[in-house]
Amino acid sequence: MARRASAETTDVPADVPADVSADVPAAAGVRVDWWAVPAGVRSQVEASLGSPVETAVTQAGGFSPGVAARVRLVDGRRVFVKAVGPEPNPATPDLHRAEARITAALPATALVPSLLMSLDLEGWVVLVLEDVDGRTPAQPWRLNELQRVLAAAAELSAQLDPSPIEAPTLADRIGEDFRGWRRLAAAFEEGTDDLSWLDPWARRRLARLVDREADWATAAAGRALIHGDLRADNVLLTEDRVMVVDWPWAAVGAAWFDVVAMGPSVIMQGAPDAMSVLDRHLRARGADPEDVTTVLIALTGYFLRKSVEPPPPGLPTLRGFQRAQGEAALEWVRERTGWS
Structure with missing residues (x-):
């Protein structure tokens, strides 16, 4: 007869203190044994x-x-x-x-x-x-591990550009979800949300964010296969490899999209000098700075708008994680735009 194992995780290295990033939402839902x-x-x-x-x-x-x-x-x-x-x-x-x-x-x-x-x-x-004998990156991020993951993202996008399989484009996959700023502005106009929860900087620039977001699909267009949900919890580090897991959201788009999409969680999870590291990586890969900023603005609106919706069934922690990512993404938007 098969023997039951008690539920445990091997995801966190033993040398990471248990109280690290106590204020940062964990990318963890409700598992079934x-x-x-x-x-x-x-x-x-x-x-x-x-x-x-x-x-x-x-x-x-x-x-x-x-x-x-x-x-x-x-x-x-x-x-x-x-x-x-x-x-x-x-x-x-x-x-x-x-x-x-x-x-x-x-x-x-x-x-x-x-x-x-x-x-x-x-x-x-x-x-x-x-079964990969590895672990997820330490939290908060260690610089060397972040650099390993960024290098792997670049290698993977090179392997998958052009996409070797049929998949929807990012615009088709994400659709109206990346019109979050427009939807927040509409809710404010309709009186269904006073946006008092939103950062004052964003409230003052709402119309400008809506305008910039409108061009996200063009900015994100490309021919590479994108993971679509790259985060620390979807990465496994072995001694000599970085493996990327969980591929249901794959789509075709700009080869740098995954790094932008991962960026807010990296910032939120306390990577050293995260925005500068991410920006340098994107420049080194030849990503157009304006396209990156446009996609980042749309991503930020997505996270913030989703964060105020009721949690999906069986995913009670998702909205808090999205809010934290949205707030981190907004700081990156402020840094990249320099809007006064």
């Missing part, structure tokens, strides 16, 4: 793997309201299992299906764990991936 998955689904997964599960150690990072576990099988093999059912968030199974399609189609040389198999069973979607 492997042993809570319906027995019929677990049996089918084990049959497909050809061995029962011996231990399953839940990993804490990330927002998906499902299973994310490092699994050891009775025959000694190790795999990583992601699984989600129709509850509590009915949109998540489709995200897992998208991740399976995208990951399976990526080149074998990409810095991405291999998909070993995926199953659709009783409303549950299960992904079994290569």
Whole structure:
């Protein structure tokens, strides 16, 4: 009989104090233990793997309201299992299906764990991936680890430019979500939100932010395959590699987009001299400064507007994380625009 493992995480290095970044929201949702998955689904997964599960150690990072576990099988093999059912968030199974399609189609040389198999069973979607013996970057960020991740982002975008697979453009993938400033301005005009929660600098420049945001899709256009959700909790550091995980939001766009999208979380999580490091990296990659600022403005509006919506089912911590990212992004916007 398979033995249950108590839920724990190996994501945080032992030399990082437990109270580091206590005021920074964690990229962590509500996980489901492997042993809570319906027995019929677990049996089918084990049959497909050809061995029962011996231990399953839940990993804490990330927002998906499902299973994310490092699994050891009775025959000694190790795999990583992601699984989600129709509850509590009915949109998540489709995200897992998208991740399976995208990951399976990526080149074998990409810095991405291999998909070993995926199953659709009783409303549950299960992904079994290569288990990577690594950890997420330390929090707050260490400069050398941030530089490793930025170098990996550049390498990955070079591997995936032009995109080797069919995927929607960033404009099609994100759509109206990157019209956050426009929606906030409309709510203010309609009297449904007085925006008293918004930074006074942004309130005074709301019309200007709305105007600049309108050009984001043109600024973000490109031919590279973009991860679309790059953050510390979607990165694994090994001794000699950086692996990027969780690909359901992949889209085609500017090769530098992922670094801009990651930037607010890096700033929020206390990376040393974060804005300068990010700006230097983007300049070195030849990203047009005006395009970067335009995309950053749209990203900031997205985070801030989303942060005032009710939390999605099963994702109670998401809005607080988005608010913190939005506030960090706004500081970066102020720095880049120099608007008085």
